[in-house]
Amino acid sequence: MPNKGSRPPLWLAVIGLLLYFGLSYLAPLFQDHNDLDGEAQAAPAISKAEAADLAIAFADHKFGLSPGRTADTLFQSNTVRSGYIQKEGLEEEYRNRFEKRYPIDYYEVEIRDGQATYYIGVNFNNRQVISYSASKAPTAKTEARPAAETDASSIAVSAVRDMGFDPAAFTLAGSAADKRPPGEFVFVSKTERIGEAPLELHVQTANGQAVSFRPAFPPPESFTLWQQMQDERSALMTRISLFASLLMALAALILVVRQRKQIDFARGALLSIVFLAIYVSNNYNLMPAFRTMHGSGPSEPDAVLYLWISNIYVALMALSSYFALVAGSRLTLDRGERPWAVWRDADFAGQVKQAMSSGYVIALFILGIQQALFFAATELFDVWAVNDPTDSVYNMLHPEWFPLLAWSAAISEEAVYRVLGVSLMLKLTRRPFVAVLVPSVIWAMSHTQYPVYPVYTRLVEVSVIGIVFGYAYLRYGFLTALFAHAAMDSILMGFSLMYSGDDRQAAVGLAYFFAPAVVGWLLHRLHGRFKPRSPSNPPLRHP
Template structure:
């Protein structure tokens, strides 16, 4: 049924269907939304600049502690993900936003101040809408000189209550928690007698050291039952991610075997440009995400930990580049062995026209995919209680240059289409001789690698991305690798470009709008360059391989493959 539908439906009609689905969901979704219940947190953008937050935090620290003029400052975007998830799961987010959103924001700026002269690091939480300082922490290196005060001022309870008053609270409205009144970190814990949302009560956590209050954190801790549920979800996500990585590694080993087996026919220059482009974009993105890596800090300076994480990520991405290159070589050879040139290259006479045509097809398929995805997300949210939390490690607010982020659309399109479509479908088809399994199994493996995103329950992301993988698999078998890659790049460029536009900043809005058209520009530029500079005759058939398909006389492009793989020899 699906095969007949796609075979008989022209791509422009699919694109129209996708647009109707996409905007139809936007139009009808307000009628399904309960104003007293919010399943997912709405977009929450900063209203003050990072420079303003930095100045407010510096003034605050200077008023309470010694701070040298040469202190270094970094501003990070942070979020309380656990309580945000709990509120959404229990449909309390809207209620929390009305009662506590201004005083206890779930998303905020965290200003890190490193004072090397005194060996001290400060983390100050700043409301990024009002500039209110609502949480802070100081930590000193072991070698730093102590600045303890006299013993008359060293009573922890007295210091804590004094700090509570200074921060605008009434100590009599709180009670000490437990016999010792301390949490696992040793901080004093005061529980509110009146402020509560669901099962989460407001707590004030204060650290006292050397006769000084060194930290103050108001929190609504998520209940243990929710934490246990979320940990179970994260464990399932981690398991699926490990399965995906193991399966991808097996595919890489299989690709290596194929390359060794057909080493005389393989042209090792194929895929090098795309692989190097993938590597360059991803490494650039890693350095661009260095502030995001810093959000995973401990109590001291965040830079050393972030540098180690950056190194590990760069090594991992380099290995991914190697896997992508092997996928290009082995995948192309497997399809050539089946009599199909699934991926024309520069030397092929049809490369320029096929690239331009693939770009157009890619946009049309992309519009259909966006519509299908919008419907799935709407159904998931309304019928299956799916929700997402803001994750600082993925946020564009933690990028050095947010405008570079949409370039990742090309890294994802190049690598994932090479591994899971060009290679993955060919391998499974060779093993199972089933075109359905050949599309389905790589799609599931690909989807498993996307379950680590903070979307709950985690199985919904598995279903969503598997469905998208089926469409990409159909696009690959029907039109070839370039079309699948352009469809993937166009979809991610649109989604990432919109994420820039949602920030509300004029420059980011302009850049986001520009990125919507980047795949089109790439397709046209490559076609123009190929027509102007490709003067070499077409490459001869590879030794022992079938001849390449002839160009279709009416279109000047490769003869399209029917739905399903070419017949085996």
């Protein structure tokens, strides 16, 4: 029987630190380019408020705004363009030729003025307006126009000129073959392209004026089909993971109902409530991120609907986590082991303190392993990732709340895939490796929807991490796996704040590196002061 009182050797943490910092130092020597995605991207040079002022001035000049207009600034990213230039190894060329005028990442200001909504793209590095669109065509301005500029094509040409481009450097593409709606024009550059993607200027006209302007580098069809195939594989793996997780949840429910007289229903309740509270708070924190998925009209109504749907889903996840913890603790007793310590146990303080320190050892080891996997994937399999505006700290109401999500991830994923998943597979197979491997693969499949390509590399990476977590659970117990997961995610999410370009956020991000240690220390101290009057280390119970 594994000795749950033992500690992982410190050399695991040493190996993890050496791998992490060693490969972080070596990576730039092997990579010629990694500046266009993820954390390497430069922080915005202007604030959201400054971007809003620039956008309002532009929209007021072009369309005319009422005094009652309101504006919100979102962080956006040209994810498809970023993916194409990374897959084809064109980052350096794009950075040198196009990044200043056509940034991958930019601010998008949403202006609401009565029944009309305007989206103004602002380059946050040089304060230039790069795109605009109106959801409801404003009434045409009344100033006199030359006769030659009264038709839609002439208006589109004027819009191109007004945005600082020379129409003579572009060819007006035909509209019949592309089946574009009336009033939409595409100007294709005669000289500017990146790889097989030419520069295009998309202009929409209505009511005698241009109501939309957008520069684009549409990738070739071969890339579009490849990415579509990757996304379909990711969606399939996500569905498989969801189905398998539902089967585990059903098994947990059946076990709880059948053995309800032997079930400790209080165990896991507090953790599930903590998960729910943090995750719901995070959903509200992500309201700006939800708004980035807007259509042509105002973004807030759809974002509110998405928020409520997300909260319902999270409530179901909390319920699933609770039943996973309850059923998993029963399965732990059935195999002759004591479940994790809870507050009413006399040794809770000591168990938490040990789990916290052991968890950091495991977390540092996993961070090193993950860095090695990233390095190998990038160098051997041409792996790349794109920014996701829906997961960016720039699209959060309170970025400093973000790393708290580490605890929600740790609670739910360790409950479902370790306490329940590993215990179920042990009961079915009696083989520890299979019991650890199968839930790890199911867990990894649910992570393939992240914008990392090719998608199978994410499956391999998270499966390996899951195996480490699984053995940590079997060898050192649930609390150690919980603290290890929370510490690893707190550090990674803390890095997101440190790269935000805000000194205060950077300090908060650094503090989150030690948040799980603080939680463990506080629980240890509080339990030592207010510990139960009578010890309650229950003997093993069997039905």
